[in-house]
Amino acid sequence: MTLRVLTVDDSRTILAMLHHTLSNAGFEVLQAEDGKQGLDVLMSHNVDVVITDINMPVMDGIEFIKNVRASGQYQSLPILILTTETSQDKRDQGKAAGGTGWIVKPFDPDKLISVINRVVH
Amino acid sequence: MSDLDDFKATYFDECSELMNELEEQFAAIESGERDADRLNAVFRAIHSIKGGAGAFGFSGLVGFAHAYETLLDYVRDGRVEMTDDVVTLCIRANDIVADFINAAQTGEELAADYGAEEKQRFDAIARGQRGDEDEWSGEIIEEFDIEFTPVRVELAVESEPEVVVEAVAESEADTFDAPPMPAEPGHWEVRFTPFRQLYSRANDPLLLFRELGALGEINVKAILSEVPPLSDFEPFGVYCSWEISLFAPDLTEAAIREVFEFVDGDCRIEVVPLGQAAAPAAKPAAAPKPVAAAPVAPAKAENLLALTEDEVVDAPAKPATAPVVEEEAGLSFADLASEIVAAAPPKIVAAPTPKPAAPKPASAEGGEEGGNRSVGVQSIRVDLDKVDRVVNMVSELVITQSMLTQQMDENLRARYTELVRGLEVLAQTTRGLQDSVMAIRAQPVKSVFSRMPRLVRELATKTGKKIKLETIGENTEIDKTVIEQLSDPLTHMIRNSADHGIEDPEKRKSRGKSEIGTIRLSAEQAGGNILIIVEDDGNGINRERVLQLARDKGLVAPDITPTDEQIDQLIFAPGFSTAEAVSDISGRGVGMDVVLSNIKKIGGSVHVRSWTGKGSRVTLRLPLTLAVLDVMLVKVGESPYVVPLSSIVETMQCSGATFERVPSGGQVLQVRGEYVQVIDVAQRFNMHSTKAADERFVVLCESEGSQKVALVVDDIIGQQQVVIKSLEENFEQVEGIAGGTILGDGNVALIVDVQGLRTTMIHQNAA
Numbered sequence: 001m002t003l004r005v006l007t008v009d010d011s012r013t014i015l016a017m018l019h020h021t022l023s024n025a026g027f028e029v030l031q032a033e034d035g036k037q038g039l040d041v042l043m044s045h046n047v048d049v050v051i052t053d054i055n056m057p058v059m060d061g062i063e064f065i066k067n068v069r070a071s072g073q074y075q076s077l078p079i080l081i082l083t084t085e086t087s088q089d090k091r092d093q094g095k096a097a098g099g100t101g102w103i104v105k106p107f108d109p110d111k112l113i114s115v116i117n118r119v120v121h
Numbered sequence: 122m123s124d125l126d127d128f129k130a131t132y133f134d135e136c137s138e139l140m141n142e143l144e145e146q147f148a149a150i151e152s153g154e155r156d157a158d159r160l161n162a163v164f165r166a167i168h169s170i171k172g173g174a175g176a177f178g179f180s181g182l183v184g185f186a187h188a189y190e191t192l193l194d195y196v197r198d199g200r201v202e203m204t205d206d207v208v209t210l211c212i213r214a215n216d217i218v219a220d221f222i223n224a225a226q227t228g229e230e231l232a233a234d235y236g237a238e239e240k241q242r243f244d245a246i247a248r249g250q251r252g253d254e255d256e257w258s259g260e261i262i263e264e265f266d267i268e269f270t271p272v273r274v275e276l277a278v279e280s281e282p283e284v285v286v287e288a289v290a291e292s293e294a295d296t297f298d299a300p301p302m303p304a305e306p307g308h309w310e311v312r313f314t315p316f317r318q319l320y321s322r323a324n325d326p327l328l329l330f331r332e333l334g335a336l337g338e339i340n341v342k343a344i345l346s347e348v349p350p351l352s353d354f355e356p357f358g359v360y361c362s363w364e365i366s367l368f369a370p371d372l373t374e375a376a377i378r379e380v381f382e383f384v385d386g387d388c389r390i391e392v393v394p395l396g397q398a399a400a401p402a403a404k405p406a407a408a409p410k411p412v413a414a415a416p417v418a419p420a421k422a423e424n425l426l427a428l429t430e431d432e433v434v435d436a437p438a439k440p441a442t443a444p445v446v447e448e449e450a451g452l453s454f455a456d457l458a459s460e461i462v463a464a465a466p467p468k469i470v471a472a473p474t475p476k477p478a479a480p481k482p483a484s485a486e487g488g489e490e491g492g493n494r495s496v497g498v499q500s501i502r503v504d505l506d507k508v509d510r511v512v513n514m515v516s517e518l519v520i521t522q523s524m525l526t527q528q529m530d531e532n533l534r535a536r537y538t539e540l541v542r543g544l545e546v547l548a549q550t551t552r553g554l555q556d557s558v559m560a561i562r563a564q565p566v567k568s569v570f571s572r573m574p575r576l577v578r579e580l581a582t583k584t585g586k587k588i589k590l591e592t593i594g595e596n597t598e599i600d601k602t603v604i605e606q607l608s609d610p611l612t613h614m615i616r617n618s619a620d621h622g623i624e625d626p627e628k629r630k631s632r633g634k635s636e637i638g639t640i641r642l643s644a645e646q647a648g649g650n651i652l653i654i655v656e657d658d659g660n661g662i663n664r665e666r667v668l669q670l671a672r673d674k675g676l677v678a679p680d681i682t683p684t685d686e687q688i689d690q691l692i693f694a695p696g697f698s699t700a701e702a703v704s705d706i707s708g709r710g711v712g713m714d715v716v717l718s719n720i721k722k723i724g725g726s727v728h729v730r731s732w733t734g735k736g737s738r739v740t741l742r743l744p745l746t747l748a749v750l751d752v753m754l755v756k757v758g759e760s761p762y763v764v765p766l767s768s769i770v771e772t773m774q775c776s777g778a779t780f781e782r783v784p785s786g787g788q789v790l791q792v793r794g795e796y797v798q799v800i801d802v803a804q805r806f807n808m809h810s811t812k813a814a815d816e817r818f819v820v821l822c823e824s825e826g827s828q829k830v831a832l833v834v835d836d837i838i839g840q841q842q843v844v845i846k847s848l849e850e851n852f853e854q855v856e857g858i859a860g861g862t863i864l865g866d867g868n869v870a871l872i873v874d875v876q877g878l879r880t881t882m883i884h885q886n887a888a
Contacts, residue, residue, distance in 0.1 A: 010165065013132040013173040020128070055165045069321070078323045084172050100323045101383035106176035118332055118383070119323070 003120060004028040004046065008038040008064065009053040009082060014105070018051060021109045027116075035064030042068065049120050050079045051103065054090050062097045069098035078119035082107075125177075132173040136222045139166040143215050147208070151572055155203045163211070164193040170218060174225070182221035185236045189214050192243040201246055209571040210246075214239050307337075307372045308395035314362035319387035326363065332380045337369025366395065505601070508561055515551075515558045516844040522551045523841050524865030555842075559745075563598040566644045566653070569607045570595045573615055573642060580619035587626050587636050588619055593643035599651045603743050606723045607653065610716040614655040614739050615640060617713060622659030622737055632734065634658065646745070650725075650767055653741040662731035664688045670697065686828075689729045689737075693717040716741075724845070724859055726876040750862075752843050754870065755820060756836035758808035761870040763843055763862060768822045768875045770829065772837055776815040790831040792821060797829045800878050805857060810835055822875045830879045841865075845872065 005027045007018045015031050022029045030045060032038040036059040038052065050068070054061035061081060068074045081094040081102040091102050100119050103112060143166050146159050171186035193211075195201040217236040224231045311333070315326055333339050341363055348360040367377065374392050381390050526544055534541050570592050577590040599607075623629075623638030630636055641656040664685060671677040671691045683691075691697060692713050716739075720727050724744045731737035744750070744767075752763035753772075779791045780799060788799040799819075803810040810817065812835045820832045843862035848855060848871075859874035 011169040011172055012135045013128060013169075013176065016131045017128055017176060055168050057162065057165060075321065076323045076325075084168070084175060095322065095386075098322050105172050118328060119325075121325070121328065 002026065002028050003048040003116075004030065005116070006030045006032065006038060006041055006045070006047045006050045007052075008032045008035065008050065008056070008061070010034055010056040011053070014053065014082070018112075021107075021112055022116075025109075025113045035059030035061060035067070038064050039067055042074065047077065049116055050077060051082050051116075052079060053082045054094060062093050065094060065097040065099050080115060080119065129177060132177065133222065133226050135173065136170055139170055140215070140219055140222070142166050143218075147212055147215065150203070150208055151212075151575065157197070160193070160197045160203065164190065164197050167193055167218070170222070174221075177225070179221070179225045181231060181235065182218070182225055185214075185221060185240055186218060188240040188243040189218065192247050195247050205568040205571045207246065209574070210239065210242055212575055214243075307368055307370050309367045309372060309374070309377060310391075310393045310395050311365040311367060311377060312362070312391040312393070313365065313381075313388060314390075315359055315384070315388040317357065317359045319384050320357075320359065322384075322387065324384050324387065326361075329380055329384065330363075330365065333365055333367060333377070336376060336380070337367055337372050340366045342366075503561075508558075512558050512562065515555050519551055519555055519842050520844055520863065520865060522547055527865045552842075559600070560598075562601045564601050564604050565596045565598050566604060566607070566651075567595040569604055569611060570642060570644070572608065573611065576612060576615055577619065577640060580616060584619060584623075585625070586619065586623050586638060588623050588638045588640060590615075591639060591641045593641065594645050597644040597646055597651060599644075599743065599745065603651070603723050603725075606719050607741075607743075610719045610727075610741065611642070611653070611655070613713060613716050614741075615642070617739075618655060618657040618659065618737070622657040622661075624660055647742075651743045651745060653743060654738060656736060656738040658736040661733040661735055661737050662689050662692065662729070664731075664733070667691055686730075689731050692729060693727060721877075750843055750845055750872070751840070752862075752872065753820065753840050754838040754864070755802075755818070755834040756838060757802045757806065757834050758811055760808065761838070761864060761868055762802065762834070762873050763870050764820055764822065764832065764873045764875065765859075766840065770821045770823050772821065773819045774815075775817045775819055775833065778819050778831075790819065790821075792829070792831070795829070797821065797831045798879065799831045799833060801833045802873065802878075803833070803835065805878065812836070828879065830875060832873065832875070832878070843870070843872070 003026075005018075005022050007015055007022070007029060008031075009015050009018070010033050015033075019029045019031065030041050030047065032041050034056040035052070038050070039059070041047070042050075052061045052064055056064075059067075065079055065081075068077060068079060078100040079098065081091060081099045082105060083091055083094070083102055084105045091099075094102065101115060103115050143163060146163050146166075150159055150163070167186055167190045171183055171190055174182040174186060189211075192201065192207075196203050196207065201207065214236075217239060220231065220235070223229070313326070313329070315324075319326075330339065330341050342365070344362045344364060345360075347362070348354075349358075354360075374394070377392050378390070381388070522544075526548060529541060529544065573592070574590050577588055580586075581588040618640050619638075623640070624632070624634075626636040629638060639658050641654070643652075643654045643656075645652050645654075668677065668683070668688050668691070671688075671694070672679060674697070676691060676694050676697065677683060693716065694714065697714065717727050720741050720743070726742045728740045728742070729737060730740075750763075751766040753766055753769055755762050755764060780788050781791065781796075783789055788801075789796040790799050791797075801810075802808070818834050818837050820834055820837070822830050822832060843864070845860045846862055848858060848860050851861070855871075857874055857878040859872045859877065861869055861871050864870050
């Protein structure tokens with residue numbers, strides 16, 4: 001079964017790199033450029049895992065995660081926070097909002113895949 | 122690798138978009154729009170640039186962007202104010218970021234310390250906010266190092282770190298005296314009690330076990346003792362915990378804890394090394410509830426019970442590196458096992474890995490909070506309205522004081538010497554108070570000057586000229602209201618210089634000038650005035666063209682030949698534009714008359730001087746303060762007038778002065794060999810002089826550009842301070858009058874606008 005990953009980031013570079021890494025590893029990749037678009041994608045697609053940036057226009061990652069968790073159907077959807085923040089507070093905010101885990105940018109491709117495998121069945 | 126090259130191309134495209142975005146945002150920010158949305162957009166742009174740069178290992182860019190981003194983050198959450206200084210710094214930083222991006226793209230090498238100065242300033246600003254120097258610099262470096270190698274920070278310590286250390290230290294002292302027995306390496310027991318939030322974040326114990334299973338041999342046992350009868354069962358309640366025993370030849374505690382990285386804080390984890398000797402003892406001990414232990418050895422109970430189990434467990438693990446943990450844990454545990462573990466397994470087993478390093482990260486975290494709390498109060502923010510209320514009341518106080526002084530006639534002075542002395546002290550204090558209050562409103566002109574370098578850069582780009590801007594005296598302080606009114610005129614003046622003044626590089630070269638034109642912006646205090654001067658080394662005013670245009674527009678009669686100086690001043694005439702093709706830079710002939718009207722509005726004056734082929738200079742003379750003016754009180758007819766003291770050079774009696782008629786019908790006064798234009802104030806304002814011609818007085822004033830003018834008045838009463846009241850607001854603008862004031866005796870006096878009078882006379886003569 002092909003796992004489907006939703007990637008949410010306002011940086012085209014990051015989206016492109018995620019897409020490359022994930023599709024090479026056999027994932028199906030969906031993309032969104034902000035939280036709002038991410039929610040739209042989730043409305044119309046079944047997704048196995050979400051990777052989201054925190055700092056985004058329109059709707060940031062924290063808000064996005066809160067919204068996802070608030071909808072009954074996605075309470076057990078693993079959400080990984082993509083972050084360069086080391087101050088921990090963004091990561092903690094993301095976790096408090098319902099984030100499952102996190103990936104530190106810049107990510108090593110193998111590490112990225114192993115992190116995803118940690119949170120999906 | 123072509124993939125990487127593709128990504129890089131995407132990244133550089135994105136960067137150029139982001140740089141444009143930054144440019145746009147800062148254009149708005151510079152014009153005062155500093156709302157959260159803009160600051161967020163700026164932060165995001167830099168953040169994205171940094172993120173991509175990290176991916177490609179552009180370390181110079183990453184380092185710089187990181188420092189910049191940190192500052193922006195502080196600005197964004199209000200810890201640092203987005204002052205004009207910070208804006209300027211940011212704009213400079215944008216240029217540096219652009220240079221880094223460019224260098225990354227072209228493979229060009231930048232100096233190793235490129236941008237270091239700005240980076241330091243970011244740090245300094247952020248540090249100033251935090252008030253803790255050492256810690257900050259430490260954080261910057263550490264954070265940076267950590268950030269771009271995916272390193273986990275193991276566990277958060279929620280308690281006061283000192284307490285943990287103390288407890289650990291003591292338990293160590295109490296329990297580790299006996300020689301430790303060797304444990305069997307690679308054998309571990311993990312006690313895992315998830316909290317409810319672990320599930321609400323979509324983590325799953327099964328996945329964790331799967332991952333532990335990947336580490337080595339695993340044996341999982343569920344603890345179901347907490348599961349309530351079905352009647353008490355809460356649907357979302359969490360009742361299950363697990364014990365997992367693990368074996369792998371060189372399995373470390375760190376590796377085990379890494380599995381639980383994402384659920385840190387969402388569960389209780391104990392990782393216990395299983396020694397050969399300890400193993401049998403520990404296993405039965407763990408069988409009862411993993412929660413609170415009842416019988417604890419009395420000596421240790423106090424300290425340990427003061428802490429939650431998590432804290433004891435977590436604290437030592439944080440800084441310890443894997444091999445150290447393994448060794449120390451192994452050494453210590455064996456000794457403990459039989460004696461204490463049975464009684465309080467979760468607590469004691471956690472204690473064995475005290476490291477001197479333990480408090481370091483913990484206190485750094487605590488210190489960050491402390492830094493925020495202990496920001497020194499160096500300044501306060503006060504609503505400008507409140508300051509203005511004080512200014513107004515002080516102004517009224519000044520009037521009252523001068524009124525009281527006026528009421529003291531000779532008679533009273535002789536009788537009430539104590540009162541006179543009191544009034545003198547009052548006068549002094551009032552003046553001091555006034556100065557202090559005015560100083561509150563004063564700000565360095567830097568806030569306006571700092572917006573100009575960018576303007577000049579833009580102008581240079583648009584016009585294709587090479588222009589450098591020099592600023593002098595930007596710390597000169599001036600009333601806030603004046604500063605606010607200064608931005609537009611300065612912008613126009615600089616645009617004018619760049620557009621009309623500075624020549625194309627080729628032309629400059631052919632004139633033997635440096636290719637780079639200079640615009641010099643300076644501020645200085647001169648007596649009661651502030652002079653703002655914009656000079657350029659360009660073309661100078663094209664007088665022939667100006668005069669021609671002025672004649673065409675009917676501003677100058679055909680039979681009049683104005684002096685050079687008069688021609689120069691024509692550029693301030695409303696609707697006048699000398700640009701042969703109206704450019705989008707200088708606007709449509711609204712530039713320089715905006716300068717004049719804005720400056721006049723705040724009681725200032727404008728003067729221009731020009732040297733053909735060599736450059737021009739526009740001088741703005743501005744009052745130090747708008748509220749109070751030192752004046753000389755004079756009388757014209759029956760009415761009192763006041764003349765700003767700052768413009769008066771000397772006074773004399775008419776009887777001793779030599780007037781001469783000039784052909785145009787006016788009069789001049791010869792003062793030490795210099796002819797000075799005479800303005801009879803009575804005549805000018807259609808008043809009737811009450812005095813014979815030679816009983817009257819001459820007040821010799823200096824207007825712009827050291828041009829003197831002699832005002833003839835009926836009497837000189839004295840010198841005092843007055844509060845300026847706007848004539849425009851209360852009546853209407855009157856030429857030759859700068860405003861009104863209320864005198865100590867309640868009479869209204871008009872303030873003579875010396876420069877205005879002179880200009881209108883020139884116009885009258887010219888027309």
